[in-house]
Each structure stands twice: as structure tokens, then as C-alpha cells.
Amino acid sequence: MSRLSPLAIHPHASSKEPILAWTAVTVIALSLLTLVTLLQRNLDLRIDAHAAKIEELAQLPRGEHLKPALLGYHHLGADVVWLRLLQVVGKKTNTAGEYEWLYHALDVVTTLDPQYAYAYYVGGVVLTNYANRVDLSNRLLEKGHRENPGEWNLPFLLGYNHYFILGNAPKGAVYIAQAARTAGAPDFLPGLATRMHAEAGNPDVALQFLEALWKENPDLVVREKLETRAKEVIIERDLRLLEQAIGLYQKKYHASPKALTELVSTGYLSRIPEEPFGGSYELNTQTGQVTSSTHPTRLKVFRLDLENAS
Amino acid sequence: MKVLSIAFNTFRENLRDKLLYNLLIFALLMIGSSLILMRLTLGEFHRLILDIGLGSINFFGVLIAIFVGIGLVSKEIEKKTIYTIISKPVARFQFLLGKYVGLSLTLLINTAIMACGLLAVLYMQDVPIHAVLFKALIMIVVEFMVITAVALLFSTFSSATFSAIFTLALYVIGHLTPDLKAFGEKMGGLGKTILEGMYYVLPNLDRFNLKGHVTHQLDVPTGDLLVIGAYGLAYTAFLLTLASVIFQRRDFR
Numbered sequence: 001m002s003r004l005s006p007l008a009i010h011p012h013a014s015s016k017e018p019i020l021a022w023t024a025v026t027v028i029a030l031s032l033l034t035l036v037t038l039l040q041r042n043l044d045l046r047i048d049a050h051a052a053k054i055e056e057l058a059q060l061p062r063g064e065h066l067k068p069a070l071l072g073y074h075h076l077g078a079d080v081v082w083l084r085l086l087q088v089v090g091k092k093t094n095t096a097g098e099y100e101w102l103y104h105a106l107d108v109v110t111t112l113d114p115q116y117a118y119a120y121y122v123g124g125v126v127l128t129n130y131a132n133r134v135d136l137s138n139r140l141l142e143k144g145h146r147e148n149p150g151e152w153n154l155p156f157l158l159g160y161n162h163y164f165i166l167g168n169a170p171k172g173a174v175y176i177a178q179a180a181r182t183a184g185a186p187d188f189l190p191g192l193a194t195r196m197h198a199e200a201g202n203p204d205v206a207l208q209f210l211e212a213l214w215k216e217n218p219d220l221v222v223r224e225k226l227e228t229r230a231k232e233v234i235i236e237r238d239l240r241l242l243e244q245a246i247g248l249y250q251k252k253y254h255a256s257p258k259a260l261t262e263l264v265s266t267g268y269l270s271r272i273p274e275e276p277f278g279g280s281y282e283l284n285t286q287t288g289q290v291t292s293s294t295h296p297t298r299l300k301v302f303r304l305d306l307e308n309a310s
Numbered sequence: 311m312k313v314l315s316i317a318f319n320t321f322r323e324n325l326r327d328k329l330l331y332n333l334l335i336f337a338l339l340m341i342g343s344s345l346i347l348m349r350l351t352l353g354e355f356h357r358l359i360l361d362i363g364l365g366s367i368n369f370f371g372v373l374i375a376i377f378v379g380i381g382l383v384s385k386e387i388e389k390k391t392i393y394t395i396i397s398k399p400v401a402r403f404q405f406l407l408g409k410y411v412g413l414s415l416t417l418l419i420n421t422a423i424m425a426c427g428l429l430a431v432l433y434m435q436d437v438p439i440h441a442v443l444f445k446a447l448i449m450i451v452v453e454f455m456v457i458t459a460v461a462l463l464f465s466t467f468s469s470a471t472f473s474a475i476f477t478l479a480l481y482v483i484g485h486l487t488p489d490l491k492a493f494g495e496k497m498g499g500l501g502k503t504i505l506e507g508m509y510y511v512l513p514n515l516d517r518f519n520l521k522g523h524v525t526h527q528l529d530v531p532t533g534d535l536l537v538i539g540a541y542g543l544a545y546t547a548f549l550l551t552l553a554s555v556i557f558q559r560r561d562f563r
Binding site: 071073076078082083122 | 350351353357365369482486515516519526
């Protein structure tokens with residue numbers, strides 16, 4: 001008996017002690033963890049309250065400097081910056097300054113990985129349609145097109161920017177032709193490119209173009225923008241139709257019609273087209289000009305082309 | 311024969327190293343984490359798995375090469391176990407070569423395990439696997455071989471801590487040497503000669519980096535691959551020769 005250890009003699013006392021000790025340690029550890037969490041939360045509120053996530057993008061060093069520092073892991077670096085900027089774009093509205101930083105971040109991503117075609121494309125779409133910064137969009141897309149001549153959708157998007165946003169139909173047509181020549185381009189592109197060269201100012205060509213782009217972009221905001229643009233083009237098409245009918249009317253009667261309905265009653269039109277935005281087409285009886293009640297100014301791209309033609 | 315028995319002994323010794331398992335588990339965790347990160351991205355989520363996977367294999371392999379490699383010789387000296395080997399009819403260079411082959415074997419098996427983890431994730435996500443992935447993995451192993459040789463070289467004449475610092479520094483420099491050449495071209499004259507000399511003497515580790523090729527499925531011509539492999543092996547041989555010369559003259563007291 002005397003050989004037994006003290007543990008066996010006082011089983012109760014010895015087993016209780018470790019349990020007490022463990023409980024105490026656990027409680028202390030848990031309360032310290034809670035304290036750390038609380039302090040961290042407090043610091044978050046104090047320091048990070050005003051610094052939105054997006055501002056961090058502005059502090060990214062230039063891609064040229066970042067790339068060597070990543071020691072060969074620059075593709076992974078591009079992914080990390082990409083993930084961070086996606087969290088920013090996820091927000092519906094951003095300020096003008098925020099879009100500048102977004103462009104900067106996209107520039108960094110595409111410098112770290114110049115073959116990241118998807119980043120150029122998404123960047124191009126967002127900068128044009130969300131940010132209304134076609135200059136930055138074009139700069140990014142030009143860089144992408146230079147680095148990836150095999151990607152058809154980068155010149156395709158450049159063509160869209162030049163044709164619709166900048167109103168430079170001939171330049172837009174050149175890019176679409178480049179896109180059409182790229183391997184893997186969809187079948188409709190060569191046809192569109194040819195028509196754009198021949199009749200860049202034709203609203204039907206523009207509608208075909210918009211439809212093609214609509215199919216490429218599943219994003220709802222972008223699609224909404226494209227639909228609005230398509231409606232604007234439809235207005236232009238309708239206005240041309242009406243003007244043509246008025247021209248014929250004037251040739252016959254040597255006077256402008258008093259109202260648009262006269263074009264229908266005299267048989268120059270089968271019916272007055274519906275204004276796609278829900279407004280109406282109005283005739284200025286003095287000048288013989290027709291305008292849309294919702295969009296009084298006409299689309300730049302077609303006006304420019306008309307000026308070139310005249 | 312002597313070399314091989316030392317190599318297997320080193321391999322068995324490495325398997326007892328807890329550091330090895332920690333790094334391996336961490337690498338596998340990183341590869342697995344790409345499955346979660348993938349949900350945050352937009353568009354090409356395959357890309358994220360490949361980038362994180364290959365990045366982890368490369369990074370953790372380099373850590374193993376450095377932190378196990380630096381102990382190869384210096385540990386034997388510290389524990390005085392070196393006397394029992396040196397006193398046997400084993401040439402010093404055979405001892406070094408055995409140590410080197412042992413760690414290379416460990417790294418090869420480690421890379422294979424990590425690659426299996428990556429392949430499993432790719433398979434689960436139905437990502438098409440291209441031949442270039444295996445080419446990149448082979449080149450990653452060649453990079454490990456060079457870095458192990460660097461670690462071994464430093465461990466023949468300095469302590470483990472210093473060897474780690476030197477090897478890490480050389481790893482960083484090895485990825486920046488193209489800049490040396492570029493700077494040299496701008497300087498001209500003597501500066502150019504010195505910088506170009508440094509460029510050719512220091513290892514150009516960027517040559518072994520084919521991770522981007524895997525991401526964008528760009529194939530690497532076999533000819534290029536063979537030259538890169540030959541470069542890696544030749545550089546390794548150079549480092550091992552240097553290490554043998556230093557180790558031969560070293561006095562253990």
C-alpha cells in the first residue's frame with residue numbers, strides 16, 4: 001500500500017485540482033479572446049469608419065513596380081487585386097473618383113497579367129456603361145488589344161465605344177472589321193463589319209450591332225443601357241422614315257403637312273410609328289422637322305455621318 | 311552506392327521533420343481554399359484554382375527546400391554526428407551528394423502529393439487539365455533542385471540561420487536578375503560588364519516559372535523546356551561542385 005502514489009490515496013483532491021485549473025484557464029482564455037475581438041471591433045469603428053474599401057485601390061502601387069516584387073507570383077497577385085476590385089464594383093453606384101481608382105486597379109491587374117483578357121473586357125464594359133468614362137475604357141481596351149491580338153471581343157467593344165459613344169462611325173467600323181478578322185469571332189461579325197463600312201449611318205446596322213452586344217453581356221445593368229440605346233436608334237430610324245414621307249409629301253403638294261396623321265391619310269405611311277419610350281413624334285409645321293417628345297436631340301453618331309455624307 | 315545509402319538515410323530523416331508536415335498540410339489547405347475563394351470571383355474561376363494551386367505548390371516547396379536544406383550539413387556538424395560519417399571511407403563530396411539527393415527525393419514526393427491535391431480539386435471542378443500543367447510542375451521541381459543546392463552550398467560554411475537568410479536572399483535575387491541585365495544595358499562600359507557578369511553567375515529563377523502558361527493554356531515548345539531543364543541541372547551541378555570544394559577544405563572543430 002505504501003508504494004502507491006499520492007494520486008491513488010487522494011483521488012478526489014487530485015482530480016478536482018486539474019479540472020479547476022482547466023476551467024480557470026479556459027475562462028481566462030475565452031475572456032481574453034472576447035477582449036481582443038472587442039478591441040479589434042473598436043479599432044475598426046475608430047479608424048476604418050471613414051476609409052471605404054474602394055479607397056484602398058488608390059493606394060495600389062503601379063503594376064510595373066508591383067510585378068518584380070511578386071517574385072514570379074504575379075498571376076496570383078493579379079487574382080488578388082481582381083478579387084478586391086470586384087468587391088468594389090459590386091456596389092451599384094460609385095463616385096467619379098472611385099471609377100478613376102477602379103481604372104487604376106484594372107491597369108495594375110492587366111500589367112501583372114497582360115493576358116488576362118476577361119479583365120480587359122469587363123473593365124471596358126464597366127467603364128463605359130457604369131462610369132461613363134469612355135476615355136478610360138478605350139485606354140484599357142487598346143492595351144488589351146495590343147497584348148492580345150487573338151481576342152475578338154476587345155476590338156468589338158472598342159468598335160462599340162467609337163461608334164455609339166464617341167460618334168465616330170468610320171473608326172468604329174475599322175475596329176469591328178479587326179474583330180471580324182480574328183479567329184473565333186462569331187459568324188455575324190464579318191457581315192456587320194461589311195455593312196458598317198458601306199453604310200455606317202444606317203440605323204438597322206446599329207440595331208444589329210446592339211443586338212450582338214446584348215447577347216454577349218448577361219449583366220442586367222449593361223443590358224438595360226443597351227436597350228435604351230436601341231430605343232434611341234429606333235427613334236432615329238422612325239424619324240428618317242417620317243422625314244422621307246414628308247419629303248415625298250412636299251414634292252407633291254409643295255407644302256408641309258399640317259399634322260403627321262396627314263401622311264397616313266394621303267397614303268405615304270401605313271401608320272405613325274410608336275415612340276419606343278412612350279412619348280410621341282411631333283411635327284414642327286413651320287420647318288417641317290419631326291422630333292421625339294422624349295428625346296428632342298438626335299443621335300450624334302448619325303448626325304455626324306449625315307454631315308460627312310453631305 | 312554510398313551516395314544512395316546516405317540519400318535514403320537523409321530521406322528517412324526528413325520524414326521525421328515536423329516542419330515538413332506543417333508546410334505540406336498548409337499547402338494542401340491553401341489549394342483547398344481556392345474552392346471557397348472561387349465563389350468570390352467573376353468569370354474565370356478556373357484561373358483562381360490554378361493560380362492558387364500552383365502558387366502554393368511553388369511557395370511551400372521553396373520553403374521546404376530552404377528550411378530543410380539549410381539543416382542538411384550544419385545540423386550534422388552541430389550534433390557532431392558528422393564525425394561518425396567522415397571517419398568512414400566516404401568521400402566528402404559523396405556525403406554532400408547523398409544529402410542533396412535525399413532532400414531532392416523528399417521534395418519530389420512532396421510536390422507529387424501537393425500536385426495530387428491540386429489535380430483532385432481540378433477534377434472535382436471539371437477543369438480541363440492540359441499537358442502544360444505537368445510541364446510547369448516539372449519546372450517547379452527543377453527550381454526546387456536549384457534552391458536546395460543553394461541552401462546546401464551555404465550550409466557547408468555557415469550556420470543554419472545565416473544559410474536561411476542567404477538562401478532566401480538569393481531566391482529573391484534570382485527572380486530579379488532580368489533587371490540586372492536591363493540596368494547594365496543602360497549603364498554601358500565597366501558597369502555593364504559587372505552587371506552582366508552578375509546576371510550570368512546568379513541563377514535566373516524566373517526561367518522556371520511557367521505558372522502563367524498554365525493559366526492561359528499557352529504551350530511551351532519541347533526544345534525550350536529541354537534547354538530550361540538543362541540550365542537548371544547545369545546550375546545545380548555548378549553549385550554542388552562549389553559546395554564540395556568548400557566542404558572538402560572545411561575543418562570540423
